Amino acid sequence: MYGRTISFTLLAPSLWAVLETIAKTTSTPDMTRYAFKTGDNSGVIIEIFADKEMAGSQLDILKAVQSLNEQAMAKVTVVEGYSV
Numbered sequence: 001m002y003g004r005t006i007s008f009t010l011l012a013p014s015l016w017a018v019l020e021t022i023a024k025t026t027s028t029p030d031m032t033r034y035a036f037k038t039g040d041n042s043g044v045i046i047e048i049f050a051d052k053e054m055a056g057s058q059l060d061i062l063k064a065v066q067s068l069n070e071q072a073m074a075k076v077t078v079v080e081g082y083s084v
Contacts, residue, residue: 001049001050001051001083002048002049002051002054002080002082003049003081003083005046005080006044006046006077006078007043007044007076008042008074008077009042009074010042010043011073011074012073016041019045022060022065023064030050031048031058033046033048034046045065047061052082055080066078
């Protein structure tokens, strides 16, 4: 099992609409995603994958959140790793 955690702080709470559109809670046999709102303008997306290769093929959410970071609309931190 392999996991990715994306923590973010949005420039404005109104950007939540963007994140709600792209990072819905989802569950498939190979991947599970949870989105948590931790404050008015902050949150965490947790993705659990079957393996690292599956994580490498599922980059759409990561790219979308990173694009907010590149546009100075959010501060983003990403952590990945295997379960122990």
